[in-house]
Structures are given as structure tokens and as C-alpha cells.
Amino acid sequence: MKTVDLSVVIPIYNESAGLDALFARLYPALDTLASNMSLSYELILIDDGSRDQSPAMLREQFNKRPDVTRVVLLAVNAGQHMAIKAGFEITRGATVVTLDADLQNPPEEIAKLITKIREGYDYVGGYRRERQDSAFRKYPSRILNRIRESTTKIRMRDQGCMLRAYSRPIIDAINHSNEVNLYIPALAYIYARRPTDVEVAHEERAAGESKYPLSKLIRLNFDLMTGFSLLPLQMFSMIGMITAIISTAAFIFLAIRRFMYGADAEGVFTLFSFTFMLLGVALFGMGLLGEYIGRIYQQVQSRPRYVVHAILEEKPADTNVSERTHS
Ligand code: UDP
Numbered sequence: 001m002k003t004v005d006l007s008v009v010i011p012i013y014n015e016s017a018g019l020d021a022l023f024a025r026l027y028p029a030l031d032t033l034a035s036n037m038s039l040s041y042e043l044i045l046i047d048d049g050s051r052d053q054s055p056a057m058l059r060e061q062f063n064k065r066p067d068v069t070r071v072v073l074l075a076v077n078a079g080q081h082m083a084i085k086a087g088f089e090i091t092r093g094a095t096v097v098t099l100d101a102d103l104q105n106p107p108e109e110i111a112k113l114i115t116k117i118r119e120g121y122d123y124v125g126g127y128r129r130e131r132q133d134s135a136f137r138k139y140p141s142r143i144l145n146r147i148r149e150s151t152t153k154i155r156m157r158d159q160g161c162m163l164r165a166y167s168r169p170i171i172d173a174i175n176h177s178n179e180v181n182l183y184i185p186a187l188a189y190i191y192a193r194r195p196t197d198v199e200v201a202h203e204e205r206a207a208g209e210s211k212y213p214l215s216k217l218i219r220l221n222f223d224l225m226t227g228f229s230l231l232p233l234q235m236f237s238m239i240g241m242i243t244a245i246i247s248t249a250a251f252i253f254l255a256i257r258r259f260m261y262g263a264d265a266e267g268v269f270t271l272f273s274f275t276f277m278l279l280g281v282a283l284f285g286m287g288l289l290g291e292y293i294g295r296i297y298q299q300v301q302s303r304p305r306y307v308v309h310a311i312l313e314e315k316p317a318d319t320n321v322s323e324r325t326h327s
């Protein structure tokens, strides 16, 4: 099997509006990188079950540059991180770089990551200099970064930045990880011997719109939290314990008062609001339990996490183009 120095992996979901611009900028950037840093590269494009023209455009692009391009077509939408994993499975590079398809991560910045890898770091994360997203997309992410910092042991500057470089051993470890709910930057972190972060530029989405509505973003962050920490559950046991202690004390106090001064029925509404607050906390706790249990349920089912429809690539031995179709 032909190995290369660098594999660039890009997940693509309904990005037909921006793909031409991406290719027009990406290939020259990679060719320049290859000659400046004297390395060989391959580009792995994964279509994550798009319903627009993206798969057709990827086929077309493959025909234009079959020397460096490999395309994975997934049968159905599996989510960004699963799509990246499907790409990781076929990478041949000693270093693997991930990138978004919307040109928010400038491909010219890959050189910075490679430099760090050459300095001996095995996992290089990017953090976005001035994040160019709507406030609606930016602030929830900022809060989620904060929560992850305080509930997991994962220390990365910017969990949402997908411009990242991974060395081969980390990719192999990820490929051997069988979790159903995957958060690749965090998973890589726990396998990394010497991780670091570098500042990278961030641009506005070139075309189309974000594929992460708030609901999907929240789900993704539950994946991160439940996948890497039990602290949310432990926090609920703590809250339960403290509430039980305080209410026991309050009960004893009120009972004594009852016998000394007789019954009193004031403060019914205070009681109501307090009860509802506790009810809310209890329901949230149950929901949280559900998040963990639901993931255990999916893990136990152990269904394949993505279905590869076809892989377009040049046959390694000769220059024959092949299309492996899986059914
Ligand atoms: N993406 C994907 N599958 C999905 C959702 C997104 O492959 O189900 C890809 C998308 O095409 C893009 C990258 O993941 O290349 C990041 O998505 P997006 O730019 O919408 O996320 P944001 O920048 O808003 O975080």
C-alpha cells in the first residue's frame, strides 16, 4: 500500500454551494504546501449522505485529480464525526489533518500544524483567532467549552475548531475505538502523548449555511460530556444528598416548632415554588440519566455506525481507477 506524508480529511454534507470555491482554493494550497515542505499528500473527501449535488461534484473532482483524491460516499447521513472516522479508516498518511468543507478553516493554515508536528508534538489542535460566526452560533459554543473544561479532564483551547493534525498512532487508536457517539478532537486528546494548540485564522462560511442547528449542537455536546465524564451524574448525587440533609434539618426544626407554637399555614406559595424548583432539578437529573442510558442502549445494539456506499480511488498498483461499491 502506498503511504504518503499527509492525509487531508474533509467531511461534506450538503455543501454543493461551496464546493467549487473549496476545490479552487484547496488544491493550489495543498500543492504549494507539498512543494514548500517537500511532502506527499492525499485528499480524502467524505460525502456524509448529502441530498444535494455534492456526491456528483465529488465524483467529478475525483476524475479531475485522481492522483491525490480519494472519495468515500456514505449511504446515509452519519454525522460529521462519524464521516471523519470513515475517512480516517482509509488514510495512509503519517500525519492526518482534518478541515471543514465550508472554507472556514483556511487551507493555507495547514503549514502551521505540520510545523508543530515536525517539532515532535503528536496532536496539534487549532484555536480560532477571531471566530467568524453569528452570535447565535458563537455564544452557545463558548458556554459549552466552559462546561467541558469543568466536567472533563480534556484541556483543549477550542473544541469546536476542526482544523487539527493527528499523528499516525493517534489515528490508529481512534480507528480502534468503537464508540457509537464519537467526538474526535476529545478522543484524540486522551490518546495523545504530547498535544499542543496553535492559533489559526477563521473565516466566514464561504457559502451555504451551518449544518448545526442548536438542537444538533446540544446533542453533539452531550456526546462529548457523556463520553468523557461521569461528573454530571455525580453532581446530581451531590445535589440529592445536600437537599436530603437540609430538608431533614428543616423537618426537625418545623416539627419542634409545631409542638411549641401550634400549626401555621403561612408561606404556601413559597412552598409551591420551592417544590417546583426541586421537581425541575429532579426531572433534569432524570433526563441526564436518560442521556447516558440512551447511549448505552445504542452501544449495546452495536449497529454499524455508518454505511459506505462507494469508495473512489486509484488502484495502488497501477493507475486504473476503481470504484468499490459496497452493498
Ligand atoms: N458535516 C457533516 N455531516 C453533518 C454535519 C456537518 O459532514 O451531519 C460537515 C459539514 O459539511 C462541514 C463540517 O461538517 O464540512 C462542519 O459543519 P458546519 O460548517 O455546518 O459547522 P459549524 O461551522 O457551524 O460548526
Ligand code: MG
Residues within 6 Å of the ligand: 100, 102, 104, 205, 210
Ligand atoms: Mg462551518
